Amino acid sequence: MKMGLCSFCLKSGILCQKCLAKVKSGEISELDLKIARVLLSLEEKYPALQNVYFHKTIDTDRTLAIVVGPGDVPRLLGYGGKIIKALSEETGKSIRVLEYGVDDRKFLEDLFAPLSIMTINTIWLPDGSTETRVILKRRRGMHAPFDVKALKEIASRVRNITLRVEFAD
Numbered sequence: 001m002k003m004g005l006c007s008f009c010l011k012s013g014i015l016c017q018k019c020l021a022k023v024k025s026g027e028i029s030e031l032d033l034k035i036a037r038v039l040l041s042l043e044e045k046y047p048a049l050q051n052v053y054f055h056k057t058i059d060t061d062r063t064l065a066i067v068v069g070p071g072d073v074p075r076l077l078g079y080g081g082k083i084i085k086a087l088s089e090e091t092g093k094s095i096r097v098l099e100y101g102v103d104d105r106k107f108l109e110d111l112f113a114p115l116s117i118m119t120i121n122t123i124w125l126p127d128g129s130t131e132t133r134v135i136l137k138r139r140r141g142m143h144a145p146f147d148v149k150a151l152k153e154i155a156s157r158v159r160n161i162t163l164r165v166e167f168a169d
């Protein structure tokens with residue numbers, strides 16, 4: 001696993017001046033450090049993690065989003081979901097994995113996985129602001145496997161978009 005800390009600091013847990021400055025400035029949060037250490041401890045068991053670039057976490061009440069590098073989402077979701085389960089047990093939160101640097105559509109697809117998106121469109125409000133409306137395909141007999149309110153908060157914090165989420169058959 002790689003991140004914006006040097007690998008020595010990451011492995012030792014003792015931060016050099018340069019890494020310490022990133023933590024002090026808030027570029028890397030305490031929670032980021034915690035998640036990084038969990039990921040690191042899982043590397044031996046799940047070697048695909050070695051190539052994952054970990055950007056940051058976005059923390060909400062009961063949901064934690066983990067932002068990783070391009071192409072890294074499947075590496076975290078693999079192994080039958082065991083990495084996600086370990087992270088969830090460690091934090092007590094439901095985990096979402098998002099990819100850094102993607103367009104809005106890909107971001108939303110990852111955010112709402114495993115539900116599929118039927119439509120995305122922009123709604124213009126009278127005050128000139130916009131909302132992004134996402135219509136998700138409802139699955140019979142299945143509740144949304146995530147907290148919609150938390151996902152709206154994540155979208156707002158990561159992408160600065162206001163979501164309106166609807167379900168359709």
Ligand SMILES: [Zn+2]
Nearest residue numbers: 006009016019
């Ligand atoms: Zn360092």
